[in-house]
Amino acid sequence: MLDFEPFYLTLKLAFATTLVLFIICIPIAYWLAFSRSRFKVLIEAFVGLPLVLPPSVLGFYLLLAFSPQNSFGKFLESYFDARLVFTFPGLVIASVIYSLPFMIQPIQSGFRMVPETLIETAYTLGKSKFTTLVKVLIPNIKTALLTGCILSFAHTVGEFGVVLMVGGNIPNETRTISVAIYDEVEAMNYHQANVYSFILLAFAFLILVSVYLVNHRVHTTRYL
Amino acid sequence: MININISKKLSGASGELNLQFNTKILPQEFVTIYGPSGAGKTSVIRMLAGLLEPDGGHIEADDSTWFDKNKRINIKPQLRNIGIVFQEYSLFPNMTVRGNLEFALEKNQSNKIVDELLQLTELEQLHDKKPSLLSGGQRQRVALARALIRKPKLLLLDEPLSALDTEMQTKLQDYILQVHQQFNLTTILVSHDLNEVIKMSKRVLILEEGQIKKDGLPMDVLPLNYLKSSLMR
DSSP states (O other): OOOOHHHHHHHHHHHHHHHHHHHHHHHHHHHHHHOOOTTHHHHHHHHHHHHHSOHHHHHHHHHHHHOTTSHHHHHHHHHHOOOOTTSHHHHHHHHHHHHHHHHHHHHHHHHHHSOHHHHHHHHHTTOOHHHHIIIIIGGGGHHHHHHHHHHHHHHHHTOOHHIIIIIOSOTTTTOOHHHHHHHHHHTTOHHHHHHHHHHHHHHHHHHHHHHHHHHHHHTTOOOO | OEEEEEEEEEEETTEEEEEEEEEEEOTTOEEEEEOOTTSSHHHHHHHHHTSSOOSEEEEEETTEEEEETTTTEEOOGGGSOEEEEOTTOOOOTTSOHHHHHHHTOOTTOOTHHHHHHHHHTTOGGGTTSOGGGSOHHHHHHHHHHHHHTTOOSEEEEESTTTTSOHHHHHHHHHHHHHHHHHTTOEEEEEEOOHHHHHHHOSEEEEEETTEEEEEEOHHHHSOHHHHHHHHHO
16 A cells, blocks of 8 residues: 655645745745845855755754754754754755755746846836835746746755755655655565655656746747 | 936946936926937936935936935835836736726725826726736826826836837826826936937937037927928938
């Protein structure tokens, strides 16, 4: 009998991660797109790190940071009674960091694609930066927002190294689909591993098809 | 009255340009800035709007100071009470014609003005259309109407008609002259079309290489040969 729990947990993790990323990435991407600060390059490089680092490196440092034996983990445990290692919330935080560039980069380039005169026009009509962001910028980068969401969601679904390092392999808590596949192969349950893998493969393909569909639509959107 | 004395060092394709713009503009005056491309016309408009910071000088509009380098005053574009129309329409694609106009409303401002301006610019039939469905002339009328919603003191027009065909240009020039009168506006138009300059304004500033070379009636300051051939036509 196929155990659907890893699927359910993976989807829950991907939804939570995407939601958190969506909320925090709009202001970060806005700042990265329009700031002229000298420190922008540093922040950009930092945000992009998950693209180049092996997930095990990121997972390792997060594991150290979350560990109750270290200051940050101790602080969380003593003040908030929260433990992040080997728990679902810990997994969400790790996934958010791991998928950060997949949400930020599409939104950032979306913001940059909006013609400057649209923003300037809003200013000359007396509108604040915040109103311009909410009423002009965000509605005109819907496709970039959608791309960011789809990519972050898919990237979280496909996560392995970080999940294993930070979450371990606890059924119903941190055992996501990619970890479950690894487990089944280790136990030589190739049939089970095959079923899980095939579903994931089909899912990944569908995600990419939808991203390209969205991107093709971008070419037909024109600014006036 | 608007008292302008600003300078800005600009770098463009043809090297560096020292822009010096020093003039006074009277209330309800219609002034045209004429000159070749790269003379700094658009930069003047952008500095007046608060979108580009001058290197030095000051801008005073009636009783308020918009910019003063020495006093470190630089009022944001939001607070200058200007209307601006760019060449590229710059309509918000996510909003309808009416939406574009309503966006410009100030807090607690009655939206009666929206209907008035839709009527004035003959856009009532198109009020629920998105900008992508409009022609160039219609788009520029929306942009003009939108710039007038807040009843600005100063209307800045940065080559607003240069992307349109001659017939549409003529029609829109009439609209601009009409709103200039009706709304008691002070208007500054940037143009490199001599016919337009002659038709629209009583006063022309000729800007060349960043300096005001001539200032006066079109008849007095525009190239004589051109005026002759224009009259012959």
